[in-house]
Amino acid sequence: MHMHIAGIIAEYNPFHNGHLYQLNTLRQTLRPDLILSVMSGDFLQRGEPALVSKWERTRMALQAGIDLVIELPYVFAVGKADVFARGAVSILDRLGATHLAFGSEIGRIEPFFQTLSLIENNKARYDQTLKEALHEGISYPNAHAAAYRLLSSAAAGEFVDLTQPNNSLGFHYIEAIHDRKSSMIPLTIRRQESGHSDRTFANDAPIASARSIRSYLLGGRSPANLQNKLPPYVYSSLERRNRFGGLTEWETFFPFLKYKLLSSTAEQLSLIYEMEEGIEHRLLSRIGSADSFNGFIAAVKTKRYTWARLQRLSVHVLTNTLKSEARQPAAAGEVPYLRLLGMSRKGQNYLAAIRKDLQVPLIAKIRKHRDPLLDLDIRAAKLYDFLSGNGQPPLSYSSETSHAPIRYDEKNGRFIGAGG
């Protein structure tokens, strides 16, 4: 039996028609026997809290036809692109994914391989240019872009424009697959909307970026205009959440970040993961007069620190994630457990079949497992639930440590048991 097991790395913040298009294209082209998703928890790669909790987003994914949803642990989910990619690829690899499908602006896979070869074959020169660019005080992404531009402009071949966010993330997936000598086959599907970072919002288009959907919702506007851009189960979830207590964004959490900074010494802050080059002093000097999260980040921002990097750092401050907890596992790039958030019947059968061959524990109920990395996931989830008001009625969830995976019966479109 040779199965096609497709893996997808996602945030689903929120799940929208673009994701659905990607799934349908994948089904038509690969005809996979099963689709797995590695999904970020309550905090995301750009250093933002999710609009709705990971449980709510797991429901969306299951209803859209994903068979297994596994959580990307906090350290990887709120990591730089390469850390994020390595963690996610390690999960798909452990789970036996035969293919990795990702969206990109370029939409063809061959240029990714050529780009990888180009950089691999010119590693020394690339690293040297990178180092010089960083020395000039510009940000990591810009330094990488400069080093890459220098290489690609002088070489023959078709390369990927890595300044495009999905191309860049995809490249890190390809690199992670290559580095771990995985046999996973990467596939890419061209993204349909006008760029991930497009904040404009065309009312008649059936596909809009997650970011534009978030801006629209967080601008306080009614979700009603989004009905044509979202599957109905996503729409009703967001609509309900919007009615009870609102969708979660950084501003919701800002008073707690401010409290945390005002109550900490520079020395304590220097222990926080990703707190480098004495930036804790800059945070402390700006927080007193800040009265919004966006105002705070704008006041802290420099050429060297991207907005996303400062947001991730702020998430680590909020969740009290220490260097001593996160550095080593992030560098290792290997996820030591598989945290199951949800499964279809087909997904459940698949797990039953492969379970005995898994090299790392599969975690359905947290109570039985203890892992330092998992402690970070639990802490982040508890804080998210408490600070976003998920811990309170009317939207009450069982606590993170006793929450069972969500089970979905795809045959009759129903959730099963207490999880539903």
Next chain:
Amino acid sequence: MHMHIAGIIAEYNPFHNGHLYQLNTLRQTLRPDLILSVMSGDFLQRGEPALVSKWERTRMALQAGIDLVIELPYVFAVGKADVFARGAVSILDRLGATHLAFGSEIGRIEPFFQTLSLIENNKARYDQTLKEALHEGISYPNAHAAAYRLLSSAAAGEFVDLTQPNNSLGFHYIEAIHDRKSSMIPLTIRRQESGHSDRTFANDAPIASARSIRSYLLGGRSPANLQNKLPPYVYSSLERRNRFGGLTEWETFFPFLKYKLLSSTAEQLSLIYEMEEGIEHRLLSRIGSADSFNGFIAAVKTKRYTWARLQRLSVHVLTNTLKSEARQPAAAGEVPYLRLLGMSRKGQNYLAAIRKDLQVPLIAKIRKHRDPLLDLDIRAAKLYDFLSGNGQPPLSYSSETSHAPIRYDEKNGRFIGAGG
């Protein structure tokens, strides 16, 4: 010239007619040339935030006729009775107070001296009984009371009932004066209301306890019924604060305490000042389901831990006060600086006269001074201002580090300059 310089140790939370009675009695009996007050900052001895900020309470004190208001540093202000007393007495001593006046239930000074002698002369036996009582798992205050009961019941003389809160605090003042061989003369004035801890509230009585006034206000009732119990300047201050954003109480701060506990490991909490005997594990096991401060403390409470002790511990958690910062100065019982909060003209002249002889720095503007203990005061004040909404309009204060002492012209009853 032999001056009478009277010292008072106070919280003024809020200042009320009972305090006014104490001041008037002191004026009539001692005829002091000057009255100094050592006042707690924004957090108080029973582990509670003050109803209104220390600046607001300083104004009340100046208008009531106090000539100098000096802040009792956080470590002493939020300390056990003996730590509180030693810190406060050290300030009065440094400032040249010739007398210390305090309210007590017994109202005569002689029994305090007899009580001190009794305990001093039977130290070994007292300590042994205390140790045994503590071993049985009862609280410190109850263990002290048991040890003292055993001594006093067997001895001849007139002793103080130390289970009465003001008698007990007064005893610690006497002890602190004795221990530092100070020449300060203690005076006591009988308290007029029916006990500090009396929660009942007689509407026609001109004197009510600070606690009963607080309960009344925090119960959400209009301050109007308190007009006969408060000087007019206190009434208008509380009334105004009540109108804009409310008076401060623990429940206002509880979400931040909960956040702090949910985001901390047991190991980090064990570094917090006064976190003893592994109680951090108990706090962590109770916080998840707590939805109010009082509910939380009730859930944590044991025979061994008094309510006040748990409240103080909670304040230390909230303000992130570490053993490494607070233990040594609290044990030393000596205040290394005099932080000036406010002064009358007479107070200002007095300071000018004694300034050159002061053994410790007098701090008017914080900018110029740095002291690890002062850092704790600043942190506590900034957190209080931010969490209670004092940092926001409409009640905006200049930030703690640039706030000038409040100056009051007692001749024409006006505040002077920017401080007013």
